[in-house]
Amino acid sequence: MTVEPVAHRRRERRAGGGIPQLPFRRLTNPFTPLEVLSADHVEEIHRTSLRILAEVGVEVLGDRAIDRLARAGADVDRGSRRVRLEPGLVEELIATAPAAFTLHARNPARDVVLGGRDIVFSSVGGPAFVTDLDRGRRAGNWQDFRDYVRLISALNVIHQEAGGPLEPTDLPVETRHLDMYAFLATTLDKTWHCLGFGSTVVEDALEIAAIARSVPREALTAEPSLITIINTNSPLRLDGPMSDGLIAMAEAGQAVVATPFTLAGAMTPVTLAAAVAQQNAEALFCVVLTQMVRPGAPVVYGAFTSNVDMRTGSPAFGTPEYVKGALASGQMARRYRLPWRSSNATASVVVDAQAAYESEMAVWGAVMGGVNLLYQGAGWLEGGLTASYEKLIVDTEILQMMSEVLQPVAVDEASLGLDAIAEVGPGGHFFGAAHTLERYETAFYRPMLSDWRNYETWADDGARTATERANGIWKQLLAEFEPPPIDEARVEAIDAFVARRRGELTEPSRRKP
Amino acid sequence: MTVEPVAHRRRERRAGGGIPQLPFRRLTNPFTPLEVLSADHVEEIHRTSLRILAEVGVEVLGDRAIDRLARAGADVDRGSRRVRLEPGLVEELIATAPAAFTLHARNPARDVVLGGRDIVFSSVGGPAFVTDLDRGRRAGNWQDFRDYVRLISALNVIHQEAGGPLEPTDLPVETRHLDMYAFLATTLDKTWHCLGFGSTVVEDALEIAAIARSVPREALTAEPSLITIINTNSPLRLDGPMSDGLIAMAEAGQAVVATPFTLAGAMTPVTLAAAVAQQNAEALFCVVLTQMVRPGAPVVYGAFTSNVDMRTGSPAFGTPEYVKGALASGQMARRYRLPWRSSNATASVVVDAQAAYESEMAVWGAVMGGVNLLYQGAGWLEGGLTASYEKLIVDTEILQMMSEVLQPVAVDEASLGLDAIAEVGPGGHFFGAAHTLERYETAFYRPMLSDWRNYETWADDGARTATERANGIWKQLLAEFEPPPIDEARVEAIDAFVARRRGELTEPSRRKP
Secondary structure (H helix, E strand, O other), X not given: OOOHHHHXXXXXXXEOOOEEOOOOOOEEOOOOOOOOOOHHHHHHHHHHHHHHHHHHOEEEOOHHHHHHHHHOOOEEEOOOOEEEOOHHHHHHHHOOOOOEEEEOOOOHHHOEEEEOOEEEEEOOOOOOEXXXXXXXXXXXXXXXXXXXXXXXXXXOOOOEOOOOOOOOOOOOOOOHHHHHHHHHHHHOOOEEEOOOOOOHHHHHHHHHHHHHHOOOOOHHHHOOOEEEEEXXXXXXXXXXXXXXXXXXXXXXXXXXXXXXXXXXXXXXXXXXXXXXXXXXXXXXXXXXXXXXXXXXXXXXXXXXXXXXXXXXXXXXXXXXXXHXXXXXXXXXXXXXXXXXEEXXXXXXXXXXHHHHHHHHHHHXXXXXXXXXXXXXXXXXXXXXXXXXXXXXXXXXXXXXXXXXXXXXXXXXXXXXXXXXXXXXXXXXXXXXXXXXXXXXXXXXXXXXXXXXXXXXXXXXXXXXXXXXXXXXXXXXXXXXXXXXXXXXXXXHHHHHHHHHHHHHHHOHHHOOO | OOOHHHHHHHHHOEEOOOEEOOOOOOEEOOOOOOOOOOHHHHHHHHHHHHHHHHHHOEEEOOHHHHHHHHHOOOEEEOOOOEEEOOHHHHHHHHOOOOOEEEXXXXXXXXXXXXXXXXXXEEOOOOOOEEEOOOOOOEEOOHHHXXXXXXXXXXXXXXXXXXXXXXXXXXXXXXXXXXXXXHHHHHHOOOEEEOOOOOOHHHHHHHHHHHHHHOOOOOHHHHOOOEEEEEEEEOOOEEOHHHHHHHHHHHHOOOEEEEEEOEEEOOOEOOOHHHHHHHHHHHHHHHHHHHHHHOOOOOEEEEOOEEEEOXXXXXXXXXXXXXXXXXXXXXXXXXXXXXXXXXXXXXXXXXXXXXXXXXXXXHHHHHHHOOOOEEEOOOOEEHHHOEEEHHHHHHHHHHHHHHHHHOOOOOOOHHHHOHHHHHHHOOOOOOOOOHHHHOOOOOOOOOOOOOOOOXXXXXXXXXXXXXXXXXXHHHHHHHHOOOOOOOOHHHHHHHHHHHHHHHHHHHOHHHOOO
């Protein structure tokens, strides 16, 4: 009886047969967050944000949101739809948002905590295109949606799905969300994001999530299961579907990630301080609206400040400005005691060295800044336009490595190994030492993708780049995929719900002429 | 008269005609170093290292080193060549090493400070092979040596050359160092590393460095110009040429980077704590020897702890263990108030996503750990066996981005841009705002390599990966290269010295039979 076999399984659990990977596990950040802003700078940005909200205001296109804001004391000009918030109202409302909350998965072992020192990695969400080395770049479609979700299910380092890794554009728009949700709910035992444009897609997600967890829908209020991204249309505009979605989520006690998409030089001033101040104003506006709807509703401070190429207008990601914007955003989120979302992003259109170095910049910036939700954690390519199968595997390796960096270093008499050093002595080697043999199987991170063989061995075996090897890995994962178990009754109930709602949503009276 | 043209030049200085790059500049680290060891753990590792030095000892193969150590009070067994050091002697001697020192370049504007919060990026040093996309992998040779050094000269983000970016194996071994030094001294106005195996290669470097700077050789003692890497043969062995080189450098007051190459599982026990403890013992041993030779001699705490793949024995770099080993090493170096060296390393044999993500892991780990000398900063491939032209450009981009992350964020009334935000208002854009027009040229980092264009534009322009684009960049840099100016008299004096020494080193009496 030893602990070795257990430890061995812990490190080497494989998805299907052959691909080694780390287990699904809760991650906490042991490091003090990096700061690029002084305490005074944080307060200056805070005060500027409050002035933006009080003096400039936000244009709100949704009537329900306008009504809610007016009722709660905002200064609403219904003609221009401009909404201004007094600083006192903002401060009062953001104070009711929770500093941390748990999001409940179908499998309780896959629940995640958002806030504090917890780190949650999500997959890519929302691209219109999908690509792989064999089939090239193509419009998102239902077959790829399902295959990609199967991979997200199989990859343990991904804690959470992100609202559809790609858009199944070959499904009818009005019922697409039903097919997506049913597949997510039955193929994943992890948490997943619902869509946030309007209340219908939120209501249907709530029903399916409740069935999948086999709890009454009302139970979800106390045990949130769903999360969605609410983007502002920067600068300073909140559109109708997004504000309706935000309200529906907050009413049901589900989590909203309030995320301005603020590209400095285009949607904000060109200076980083202004970009963060404007982002902060827009994020706080959404946070305030969630708390008007339901005090205590779970909400995440979303940040997506980057910059554009001022010569071409192209958005850039994983840049130095992106990293500093992320670190500053983390500081602002902590000032408000809110969970903080950042992203793994790249502007590269191909899974190459640029894709990897921009993603590493983004991931390190996020983790060093104390990120809670790393959205777009795996698979994003081309500024978010494309979900890449090979990038999914590259990012999985990046996230696995980062998750191991966060593990503590053991320092005690056994690990200091003085006896082994004395036993081997000058000029020897440690391959056969008892100290080594007792530990070697679990001593080091075992990569999924990295190839450490020498040049000759690598060349003789096909001279494949990491991206080419990633192509083989996702295919093997897919071939060996087995979905996590689910009660057949729940699947049938979800199918019945989807069939009923499909009928309702496609009945002639609802169709556009 | 505005400040814009100056700022424009600062950001956009080009090497030759068309490649934009950052200026050569001093870098300081604004961040508090990350820690993976508690203060108690640091002391436990320290104490273990002292016990290794006192109880196990180091095998020293050089007679001069043995004599020095015996004279200074070490416990020397001349039969086994085992040298043991009492803790008191170690503590006393490491205290005389400087916490920081300046290394003097031919151009004083290229001087570098090693220590404190300064960061110095060096190029790759020492590979036996060289590779590029056109010609493939081949043995290092004189033509490639010169071209590669020209690129190191042209790339501003590289502060320091690293002792020959590749071995010119087509030059005669006994005089190769003379050709290398003469070319480095005349093609670079930056600092460069000399070789460290034996005293001859050190003495010749001192003469050439003095001529290049036009100072008497004796002046170099107070103004060190040279630096070299001294590796131990782990575990716990210091070979003859390395110990002779260390002594020659310290005698002349030149800088030594005491670097054990400790791959956990092979040259040290498999545990990270033991690897760092053994590395620490070996590094301190070399530091002690420098201070025995000349109290106050400049010395850098070198760290190169990584791990091997326990299934194959292949070395791995840029791994989670590598990052944690680097962070721990930085903590140990700071405990002794010594400058700390880490590296930009990858095991990949091809310039692909793996090469980029492993290098980013290594660079972030080093910078977050408070590195002073990032050795092998640009160009290293294949675990250091190969210098890659394309990797040099990828790493240059990585180092440029990191150097921009270290720059402060301006937060003041102008940068907070409230007036611009009010002027543009909800739903507008900032491209034409006066606030933008005043700042856009210098607002953001301009990449050398990254391509931010959209998919269609990228595809129409040849669909080239970052590595393929890097191929075009180094060729353009090389085609446009102009060496920094140097007095013709100095070049002639160096040539005359090399001619004389070449004659001495190749006279028949010195040739091997």
